[in-house]
Amino acid sequence: MSLPQPVPPSWKDLGKSSNDLLGKDFPISNVTLEVKTLTPSNVAFKVGGARDAKSSLIGGDIEAKFFNKPHGLVFTQSWTTSNILKTQVEIDNQIAKGVKLDLQTALTPNTGAKSALFTTTYKQPGLHTRAFLDVFKGPTFTADTVIGRDGFLVGAEASYNVTEGKITKYATAIGYSAPEYAVTLHGLGNLSTFAASYYHRVNPDVEAGAKAIYDTRASPSGNVGLEVGAKVYLDAAAFVKAKINNTGILALGYTQSLRPGVRASFGLALDTQRLNDPATQGAHKVGAGFTFDG
Incomplete structure (x- = not known):
């Protein structure tokens, strides 16, 4: 008798454990600030901003999210400093379980x-299956x-341009997930x-984690990427992270919970092949991020 099967991850979350380990908590080359609050009437506000260390440009956004749990409704409205208005409406478990x-x-008024x-x-x-219709681009389905x-995962993705009447993108993946480890193989970009x-x-x-990418379209000298x-x-209340890739870029991250709801992260990236190079401007990067969750 087989065990009850859990709901598998979505397509975008295949390999998520490794991607989060290697991609998150490395605030490099910018300074970010994020503030989250929740009102008694179930409205969550989030204000975020980031300053790019290279260009000194500052970008930000403000977001309000309303939850109506009895009806499975979530309504989100956001506005960015690029003057982009975004709206999202989610209805969960109301049409059918x-x-x-x-x-x-999204709308850019100007x-x-x-x-x-x-x-x-x-x-x-x-x-776990999803279907998307991009109304104004294509339209594309x-x-x-x-x-x-039993821990084995098989996934596939395809895009169809309704106007042109052809498949424009396809990909596939296989993997295995256990409580202590996970392995995923992807074939992307039309394989x-x-x-x-x-x-x-x-x-x-x-x-610990690792990721390798092989691009058949790149030159032989740059078609393989490796990161551990x-x-x-x-x-x-604290953890450190480190990663290095095959081009010699070493990244370090440190995250500390200062108190409940307050977290600070610091990041550093070093080009280990240019440590003794006098012309190292731009080769090494630092950054920081602060999160306040009320």
């Missing part, structure tokens, strides 16, 4: 640019599906780029 409807729109993406998600034990059983990722929780305090990293918890 496991079905979620999502409409995301240029008239607009976008609208309608998403339908259906998930149940052993299956995209679908992806992930099937999981022109292949990626392999590995994640391992060595013990409760140590995580690790995360170590110093205590319940």
